[in-house]
Amino acid sequence: MYSRSEEDHIKAVHGLLEDAGQASTTGIAERLRTRASSVTDMLKKLAAKGMVRHTPYHGATLTTKGRRHALALVRRHRLWETFLVERLGFGWDEVHEVAEQLEHVSSGPLIERLDAYLGHPRFDPHGDPIPDAEGRMPERLTAPLTEAAVGVRHRLVAVKDGSDALLRLLDGKGLTLGRTFTLVARQEFDGSLQVGWKGGGCDLSAQVAAHLLTEPIDA
Amino acid sequence: MYSRSEEDHIKAVHGLLEDAGQASTTGIAERLRTRASSVTDMLKKLAAKGMVRHTPYHGATLTTKGRRHALALVRRHRLWETFLVERLGFGWDEVHEVAEQLEHVSSGPLIERLDAYLGHPRFDPHGDPIPDAEGRMPERLTAPLTEAAVGVRHRLVAVKDGSDALLRLLDGKGLTLGRTFTLVARQEFDGSLQVGWKGGGCDLSAQVAAHLLTEPIDA
DNA sequence: AACGATTTTTAGACATGTCTAATAATTGTT
DNA sequence: AACAATTATTAGACATGTCTAAAAATCGTT
Numbered sequence A, B: 001m002y003s004r005s006e007e008d009h010i011k012a013v014h015g016l017l018e019d020a021g022q023a024s025t026t027g028i029a030e031r032l033r034t035r036a037s038s039v040t041d042m043l044k045k046l047a048a049k050g051m052v053r054h055t056p057y058h059g060a061t062l063t064t065k066g067r068r069h070a071l072a073l074v075r076r077h078r079l080w081e082t083f084l085v086e087r088l089g090f091g092w093d094e095v096h097e098v099a100e101q102l103e104h105v106s107s108g109p110l111i112e113r114l115d116a117y118l119g120h121p122r123f124d125p126h127g128d129p130i131p132d133a134e135g136r137m138p139e140r141l142t143a144p145l146t147e148a149a150v151g152v153r154h155r156l157v158a159v160k161d162g163s164d165a166l167l168r169l170l171d172g173k174g175l176t177l178g179r180t181f182t183l184v185a186r187q188e189f190d191g192s193l194q195v196g197w198k199g200g201g202c203d204l205s206a207q208v209a210a211h212l213l214t215e216p217i218d219a
Numbered sequence C: 001a002a003c004g005a006t007t008t009t010t011a012g013a014c015a016t017g018t019c020t021a022a023t024a025a026t027t028g029t030t
Numbered sequence D: 001a002a003c004a005a006t007t008a009t010t011a012g013a014c015a016t017g018t019c020t021a022a023a024a025a026t027c028g029t030t
Helices: A004-020 A025-032 A036-048 A064-086 A096-102 A108-117 A164-172 B004-020 B025-032 B036-048 B064-086 B096-102 B108-117 B164-172
Strands: A052-054 A060-062 A153-159 A180-182 A192-197 A200-205 A212-216 B052-054 B060-062 B153-159 B180-182 B192-197 B200-205 B212-216
Touching: A004 A025, A004 A036, A004 A052, A004 A060, A004 A064, A025 A036, A036 A052, A036 A060, A060 A064, A064 A096, A064 A108, A153 A164, B004 B025, B004 B036, B004 B052, B004 B060, B004 B064, B025 B036, B036 B052, B036 B060, B060 B064, B064 B096, B064 B108, B153 B164
Parallel strands: none
Antiparallel strands: A052 A060, A153 A180, A153 A212, A180 A192, A192 A200, B052 B060, B153 B180, B153 B212, B180 B192, B192 B200
16 A cells, blocks of 8 residues: 555654654655655655645645554554564564564554454553554553652653663663662762662662653552 | 565565476466566566576576575465464464565564474464475475375375365365364265264365375374 | 467566755744 | 855656567477
8 A cells, every 4th residue: 555665754754743843854864864855755745645744845744644554653563563572582672673674564454463462562662652553542650760759669661762772771780671669769869869679779870760761560 | 685576576486486397487477467578577687686597488497595585485474374373363364465475574583583482383374384494394294185094193284286275165174274183984985085083074075185185193 | 390379578668766966945143 | 134054845867667569489280
């Protein structure tokens, strides 16, 4: 139905609207490692197909149809990433490329069965929310670690902006996404925050802690 | 590395060499639902890349490199089919299209992990052999049902030529691939053969029976 | 062995998606 | 408000993969 390239452009527009509130021609070109002129061509094409609204010299936005398709792509991408990590044992930092290919495999039944097989996960291994089949994003009760209640068990569910670099740094400290822990104390002692969990704990700079999103355990 | 279309042509050449012993331009065009002239173009291209030997007016054969790639594609296709049927619960007759897309996803680690996840299956849900990572096909100790020993437990492992129509007909009689049964008797009684299994059995025409490949249970 | 039918290749056209270079619009600064 | 810098679009080229129509080679018959 839609070519690989068309889908890549739709996803880029969607991502930029989320991240920056607007999708400029250059922005899209940078995401896709292509040229602005190529993007202009594609935006015209997608506008003709009713996926995108393109105001020349003022970037693009998604139509309802375009948004629906973008969310379907995000859904596919995140479900495949979940499969690759949880079932095939890949590291969360190894799966993006492959998921990028798998997300273009087009079959409704495939993705719905995969979703069921994985137990209808609501968040992917990076902590990003997985839209449901109708494009609805799951709600989250998260708060930055710096605002979480002391003495309560929490789960580390995501990192602000999904920074892989930060995620990697945390892995080194034994802090992985999905890990549960109890916040032992919060004190601006020399700009550091103590986090405790079963069998361990670590100190974090307040700056790092502000980027960590946690959720009370029962939620 | 190789485009979707290049891979489709390589697989078509491989399939025709297996089925018919030769791969003619028209034969390839029919498999791919394309035109002979397009195939000629692609054969020239693949010959230049060292995947295929193309003798003008005399069809194509695969080089060692081409055969290796073709077997890798067959491996991917059959592993994905196995995943779709055994894990996602698709019927064996629903998976071809999707596997056709999945087989072009290119990632060595992906396919080796998938293989391990599935328990290194040697045959796919259609009963077709799955080449290993080096392109070796598993051996089979099969014999047509009409030559199988009476009174011994057998497993139905494949159907000659992999005919989907025949497979479907058998499904109707309660005979599915992978089913085990004991051959109760073999007698040319009115051209029919009796097959018995736990809780049942059925009569088959001798003609149908000759197409069924069985394997002694322990093998 | 020659001829007609079939198969294959070549030649030239077209669609898609990309690029560079040139042009046009917008933006920020003075 | 005007101009330089930035950003976007257009124009024209090219690669890939496909097609139709025409020409060339092969095959099957007699």
